Amino acid sequence: MDPCYAPPGMVTEPIRFPSLVTGCERNPSHAARAALYTRYTPHEWAQSNLEKYSESDTSRNLSERLRADASRVMRITDEETVKAQRESGRRIGERISDTTFWRDELASEAERLAAESGLLRDTKRALEKAISDLEAPLHIAQECLYHRENRQGIDLVHDQVEQALLREVESLRNSQDKLRKHHDKVVQQLRDNRAAQHELERDLRNKEGALGIDHTCHRLNNFSPGIHYYAGIDKYDPSVSVPESWEEFSRRNVQRSQAERGRSSQCRADADSLMAYVAAETWDHWSATNGALGRRSTETLEAKNRLQIHLHKVQQEIFDIEKNMDLLRKAIQDKSNPMKVVQTRLEARTHRPDVELCRDNAQHRLVREVGEIEASVDVLHRRLEEAEAQYQRLLCTRSNLESDLGVKCNSLLIDRDKCLGLRRSFPINAIPSHAC
Known part of the structure; x- marks a missing residue:
């Protein structure tokens, strides 16, 4: 054994025991004399004991205080850890609620915008049909003008029928131009709707992804599988927004969609009004031309009978x-x-003789x-x-x-x-x- 061995944490110097028998084999009297002069006194022995008792009490008191402080620190850190974890969970839950709210708002607005876009596509098809439908009366009016060019002689006049036909052709062409312009406007509005729909769907997908991650994080606990150390992750900040800008981004997408829906609804109303106006005007010109043709036919028939x-x-x-x-x-x-x-x-009587020629x-x-x-x-x-x-x-x-x-x-x-x-x-x- 090492005579100088001291347990770890020992604050006193190691005790060295002198050899009482050093050189006893060579000179026993000399060894006894040396041992006598090197021994402690009883007072020193008692004092040494008292010191050891005091040191023991001091060490024990210090150890008890350290243990008490450690227990208190462990309790406090456990409470703080639990409190921090509970607070983080609550904040994640609040974030889930906020994200769910905006997810639902975005989904509802996306559905409304999709329905509005469907109605606008129906209006686009109705406009295309109206444009194509005007080809038939336009062709008929032009055919009538072509046929009436085959009139002969004095009947080749610029009468009310021809004027009505020319007005009808001009009206039909103007109506087609108006419908085409509004069709282009509807197509552009559909593009705007699709752009707003794309932003809503992208934001909605991001919200769904964030909700999935936050739900997973909200369900994690100290005994969840798959939890690991990620050193330095707390110092890594990949965020690109703050709650205010995050909420403003979704609100701006919803407001843009609402504005596009309003413009789309107005565009549909304008298209319906335009198609109704064009149909009424086309019918009026059609009826006026038919009336003029009927009157002209009656006049021509009357002239023919006469x-x-x-x-x-x-x-x-x-x-x-x-x-x-x-x-x-x-x-x-x-x-x-x-x-x-x-x-x-x-x-x-010219042959009467002489005086008889009287x-x-x-x-x-x-x-x-x-x-x-x-x-x-x-x-x-x-x-x-x-x-x-x-x-x-x-x-x-x-x-x-x-x-x-x-x-x-x-x-x-x-x-x-x-x-x-x-x-x-x-x-x-x-x-x-x-x-x-």
Whole structure:
């Protein structure tokens, strides 16, 4: 054993025991004398004991105080640790509540925005259908204008029907332009809605991920599996926001979505109003053009009937004047024999002898008769010439009437059969209620 050995924590110097038998084998008397002079006195022995007792009491008191302080520190640190863990859990729970609140707000707003986007897509399809539906009446109006270009002669006029058709074509084109512009506006609004929806969904996914992590953290305890040391993790701060900016970010996303929903709803209302206005205006122009076509067809039919009456009268007059011309020719022909008779009489009386060759009343009457017959023939010839001239005029009139009658028939065919035939039914299904 080491004579200088001292237990750990010993505050006193180690005790050295002198060898009482050192050199006793060589000189016993010398060893006894040395041991006598090196021994302690009883007082020193008692004092040494008292010192040991005091040192023991002191060491024990210090140890008891240390143990008491250690127990108190352990109790306090345990309480603080439990309190800190409980406070951290409570804060994580509050964070879970806040995140859940905004998660629900974001989810509700995302659903409302998705529903609004669905309605807006329906409006977009309705606008596209309205634009395509206007092609049919536009094509019909242009076809009517094309057909009416085939009118002939005097019927090729810029009448109310043509004016109505031109106004209808212009209105339909303007309506298509308005619908296309609003369609572009709806498409842009859909893009804005999708952008807001994307931000909501991204924020919602982040909230779901954060909730999953916080729920896991909230369920952890001192006996949970998978807990480890991560040295220095408390000094690592990867956060990019504070509670105020975090809440403001979600609030801004919700407000943006609400604003986009408001604009989208207004855009749908404007589209519905525009489509209703376009449908009503298209129906009004359609009805006005049909009314003008009906009136024009009635006027043309009336003119055609009158032309037929006049043609019948002219035809009858041509027949009558032909008979009159035949009578005049016959009358002229009938004057030839009386002329022969009177001229034969005059020639025969020129053969009277001598004094019998007298210019008597009979001679005067025969001469007057010749003049009268010649005058009658001249009158009859003039009347025949007049009748022939009038006959030619009547033939020309008949030709003009027949030509105009053909023009009127052609116009009737175009307006009543072709144009009104094309416009017999309204080519758009969505007819406004007042049009029924």
